[in-house]
Amino acid sequence: MGWRDERLGVPAGSPRNEGVDRRDFVKVCTMAAAAVGLPASAGLKMAEAAAAGLKPSVIWLHFQECTGCTESLLRTSHPGLAELILDLVSLDYHETLFAAAGYQIEEALHEAMEANAGKYICVVEGAIPTKDGGIYCKIAGRTAIDILQDVGSKAGAVIAIGSCASWGGIPSADPNPTGAVGAPEILEGIPVITLPGCPANPYNFLGTALQYATFGTLPALDDKNRPLFAYGRTIHEHCPRRAHFDAGRFVRQYGDEGHNLGWCLFAMGCKGPETHANCSVADFGEIPGCWPIGIGHPCFGCTEQGVGFHKPMHQEAALPENAVPPIFPDHRSSSTAAAAGVAGLVGGAVIGAGLMASKKLAEGGGEEGSS
Ligand code: SF4
Incomplete structure (x- = not known):
């Protein structure tokens, strides 16, 4: 499911549903490829893969955060970039963007996990509270810890976007009343790519996600699992x-x-x-x-x-x-x-x-x- 899916609240024929031309599409893919240090030809391959329907299934989890990373991804200055990004990935679950709620959205989550088991990209936005059994963030009766362990353990790749999901961010500031931590601390034994930033730069995310989707590889990472192309220098x-x-x-x-x-x-x-x-x-x-x-x-x-x-x-x-x-x-x-x-x-x-x-x-x- 993509941006034009009605679950995202964009009915057919709406002004935001007009699509973008191929030139813009390829341009964004090329910029995303360049962001991760790949040549322009890789950007073309990413665009071709997306156009052929080979979009990565993305399940996007929200925990303790302000949704700033999502907003920065969507509120760029380049006209149409939001649509382009969402044309490049199949956003199968996103609490902020989905028009659906309650049982419907829970159903979408379980369907997407089942249909793309072992292949989907689990994006985590927000810190995870651990104090008092994690009761300070619950969705559909489950704690953030439970949800992340469930969704993260069945993913093909896990990306923590933003500082909150990477290492705790604002919620972990002293005195850290909820015991907030990043996704890597919850998913012990599962590699979690971290893209810290408040918010994270959209191209750092897009480049990483598209490289994985198109080539099945990940960028070179440092000892904190941050892509070197973005975090290798001060x-x-x-x-x-x-x-x-x-x-x-x-x-x-x-x-x-x-x-x-x-x-x-x-x-x-x-x-x-x-x-x-x-x-x-x-x-x-x-x-x-x-x-x-x-x-x-x-x-x-x-x-x-x-x-x-x-x-x-x-x-x-x-x-x-x-x-x-x-x-x-x-x-x-x-x-x-x-x-x-x-x-x-x-x-x-x-x-x-x-x-x-x-x-x-x-x-x-x-x-x-x-x-
Ligand atoms: S040059 Fe000065 S302003 Fe720039 S990062 Fe270094 S200390 Fe900060």
Whole structure:
């Protein structure tokens, strides 16, 4: 069943049921393939498989969350993308999008599980409460724990979308009153691909799901089962403000000169150096610059377990080894942003480390002192 199915509340002939042309269809598949590091030809194969009716059956479970991941998948800026996504997968169960409810939707769930046993993709959105036997999230008389163990154990692949499903997210923030955990902790022994983010980038999900559906393979994963194509590097490594970090130009206060000039937000508590995600290179909602750092706010670390929703917003991030260029053998002995910045500034002057640094230096700017 797909987007045009009436269970989704889209009657035939409605404006949202007009379909999309093949060009857009192939374009989205190509972007999804590129997201996971596959060539454009793989995108074409994905489109052909979907057009031939070989859409992956997707059973989408909702637990403790805000439905933000679903919303981000559907509310993109690209016209028709929502329809395209739902043309690419067979969404056989989704509590938020289905018009049906109660016994009808429960029937749809069991039918889909039976018809596609061992093959369907189980997508989990939301954390799972474990305290007091898991009573804080029940659907159709069953706890989230029971439902996930049942649906997850019969799936071909399990994808946890968003930070809540990946490691607990907001519901697990202190004092974690419901004992919220991510899907991997419930499905012990079953591999769960995690796509953390609050919300997760739609293309990270689409690329992963379509690769599995078309080729029966999964992207390379890291030790937290996150696809390396999206979580292999920190935000800091590709941040558009990185040259300012290296040159020691830091925002000290919202609205100050450095903030207006787009300087580095490290001193404001930016968690980019300890947060693995591709936000800095994958436009969110397809709007260039539409992400926290892009609009002048520090990265909150929403994808990273133990950082987002756990560390105070303006607490300085821990600087990993690769956050500062190795200019002097002992330059990492200082943990302050200013010292790191000075090292970067000197290095920038010597090796021409970045465009912004070079520009400022050419202007004779005394960045460190003025920041
Ligand atoms: S600290 Fe934050 S704003 Fe500064 S370069 Fe790193 S990721 Fe970008």
